[in-house]
Amino acid sequence: MALKIIDTCVNCFACEPLCPSKAIYKAEAYFLINPKKCTECEGDFEVPQCAAICPIEGAILDSLGVPINPPGSLTGIPPEKMAEAMAELQAH
Amino acid sequence: MELPVLNEQPASKGGCSASSCGTTDDQLGHLSDDIRAKVENHPCYSEDAHHYFARMHVAVAPACNIQCHYCNRKYDCANESRPGVVSELLMPDQAVKKTMAVAANIPQMTVLGIAGPGDPLANPERTFETFRRLSEEAPDIKLCVSTNGLALPDAVEELSKHNIDHVTITINCLDPEVGAKIYPWIFWENKRIHGIEGARILIEQQQKGLEMLVAKGILVKVNSVMIPGVNDKHLAEVSKTVKAKGAFLHNVMPLIAEAEHGTFYGVMGQRGPSPEELMELQDACSGDMNMMRHCRQCRADAVGMLGEDRGDEFTLDKIEDMEIDYQAAMEKRKVIHEAIAEEMNSKRAAKAESANLHAQAEKLTTRPVLMAVATSGQGVINMHFGHAKEFLIYEASPEGVRFISHRKTDLYCSGDDSCGDGESVLQVTIRTLEGCEAVLCSKIGFEPWDMLEQAGIMPNGEHAMEPIEEAVMAVYKEMAAAGKLDEAKAEQRATA
Ligand code: SF4
Ligand code: SF4
Numbered sequence: 166m167a168l169k170i171i172d173t174c175v176n177c178f179a180c181e182p183l184c185p186s187k188a189i190y191k192a193e194a195y196f197l198i199n200p201k202k203c204t205e206c207e208g209d210f211e212v213p214q215c216a217a218i219c220p221i222e223g224a225i226l227d228s229l230g231v232p233i234n235p236p237g238s239l240t241g242i243p244p245e246k247m248a249e250a251m252a253e254l255q256a257h
Numbered sequence: 258m259e260l261p262v263l264n265e266q267p268a269s270k271g272g273c274s275a276s277s278c279g280t281t282d283d284q285l286g287h288l289s290d291d292i293r294a295k296v297e298n299h300p301c302y303s304e305d306a307h308h309y310f311a312r313m314h315v316a317v318a319p320a321c322n323i324q325c326h327y328c329n330r331k332y333d334c335a336n337e338s339r340p341g342v343v344s345e346l347l348m349p350d351q352a353v354k355k356t357m358a359v360a361a362n363i364p365q366m367t368v369l370g371i372a373g374p375g376d377p378l379a380n381p382e383r384t385f386e387t388f389r390r391l392s393e394e395a396p397d398i399k400l401c402v403s404t405n406g407l408a409l410p411d412a413v414e415e416l417s418k419h420n421i422d423h424v425t426i427t428i429n430c431l432d433p434e435v436g437a438k439i440y441p442w443i444f445w446e447n448k449r450i451h452g453i454e455g456a457r458i459l460i461e462q463q464q465k466g467l468e469m470l471v472a473k474g475i476l477v478k479v480n481s482v483m484i485p486g487v488n489d490k491h492l493a494e495v496s497k498t499v500k501a502k503g504a505f506l507h508n509v510m511p512l513i514a515e516a517e518h519g520t521f522y523g524v525m526g527q528r529g530p531s532p533e534e535l536m537e538l539q540d541a542c543s544g545d546m547n548m549m550r551h552c553r554q555c556r557a558d559a560v561g562m563l564g565e566d567r568g569d570e571f572t573l574d575k576i577e578d579m580e581i582d583y584q585a586a587m588e589k590r591k592v593i594h595e596a597i598a599e600e601m602n603s604k605r606a607a608k609a610e611s612a613n614l615h616a617q618a619e620k621l622t623t624r625p626v627l628m629a630v631a632t633s634g635q636g637v638i639n640m641h642f643g644h645a646k647e648f649l650i651y652e653a654s655p656e657g658v659r660f661i662s663h664r665k666t667d668l669y670c671s672g673d674d675s676c677g678d679g680e681s682v683l684q685v686t687i688r689t690l691e692g693c694e695a696v697l698c699s700k701i702g703f704e705p706w707d708m709l710e711q712a713g714i715m716p717n718g719e720h721a722m723e724p725i726e727e728a729v730m731a732v733y734k735e736m737a738a739a740g741k742l743d744e745a746k747a748e749q750r751a752t753a
Contacts, residue, residue: 175331176346177375179320182382183447210447218444220321220330239324241441242524250516250524 167203168213168233169226170196180215189215308636309597312368312401313359315352316345317383321375322407323443323459326521327482327512346374349386351573357395358576361586363567364593368422370401378408385415392420397587401425403480407443407459409466413473423476426463430488431495433457438487441521464502471503478506483530483538484522485512496542507542511535532650532664533692539662604636608726612657621734623742625654627661628729629690629714631698638720638728642701648690651725653733658726664689687712695732697725
């Protein structure tokens, strides 16, 4: 059981010092979680710390590969609204 | 807007040079002598000092502990800088080297700030390591830090150990219900806390931090972002409260929100204030408290003076090769700083003198006028209209000349030939100058001249290299003599 950081990570360093298992490390392009070390914070905290501070929706996946912070959950921007705005910008 | 009119200036400050006639000198009037001495030559507070001295930022603090609706975490924090810009992240070691390299090469650089890209106090190791080393190795540099306040109470003790000149707290509200419309969540005690509860904790921490800093004798400046319809009506109260608690400056900045920044406000169509709305609020707060109007929301890693950016000269690979003898640099800096201080003092004296003369002269009864000035520093009109990336806005009135604000021309535009809506750079610039009736610059081309005239803004290149206040007053008097200031401005616009 382990969480996973994917390539939308913006290298903000916020998660790294919070990890009770020292599972998070800065890799070449972005931060990664060592799956052998990650405990999902069990026994240490109520919620996985990395996912509780990460500001980027979709950057951290649970052990099933599902984003813990889905689109809209952190910014409050409804995904349709975001898609609309982006489509409009593209059109210009 | 329903805002109380609070703009009463104390009348008893040694006549006109201290209160209504000066520029921002009068903003410092209410301060105690020791604070005054501290801020007088500070590029961030003293309007005339920022023509001579500069500050820089280093981006050592990427992590953040809250989310603001005007920020997109894929870019720099919008609280101290422009959204959509990514700074080069530095490790403390690199930041120290960069700061010393800049200080050795640009002696005007006197203040080093840590403002982002995240929250400096959410990155305590990196932030404090940078401060600790600079306090030791470059003691002639003042240090400052900006924070959202959440982690501030825990950091006060450590901050008081370094060469910290001032702390800036961004306080946008006192009411958690207003806060919930600005801050979707905070990270607090190992959990993400959303909505009103999160805002309540943040506000409590900010106020507590402010009180603790004041108790320690550390200067506190408060920044607020003006968000029309969200906190605009609330900010006069914020101003009053933070002043009562001992903050020495309050700086209201406009919200910058564009869909392409991908921020909540940008995407949801929340607008920023117009220059006029911002000025109205700043005026409403200024009687209440000392307002800072010359903040330029500089980029978090900008280097240089008056909106210029010389960052390209100090990239990581370039500073890598620089050999810096800081002891020698410090001696050189000292000599230059003394010369600048002397020049500033003589200019201040000259200004007081001319203000006195002005006070004795017959008073005009004409209406006030806003004018834009293109300058690259030294307090004179020395910039070509077409090269100006920002304008200084002054108000001329029978009371004298006072500095109002900076307006950037590239806030909404990346500097290509045209912006999103097919507006030309020139059109954007003219829109930035809305409300001004004249623009003073060293030179100006034919095309902008015509377009400015059509927009009811009179271009003027006749005062090149003259001191700003004198030139603005001269133009004002010309306008008065020509009878342009008798009729109401609205009518004049309608027929222009
Ligand atoms: S879930 Fe917990 S243990 Fe696993 S990487 Fe994140 S912070 Fe570390
Ligand atoms: S908090 Fe999120 S964005 Fe920041 S470094 Fe960790 S995974 Fe990347």
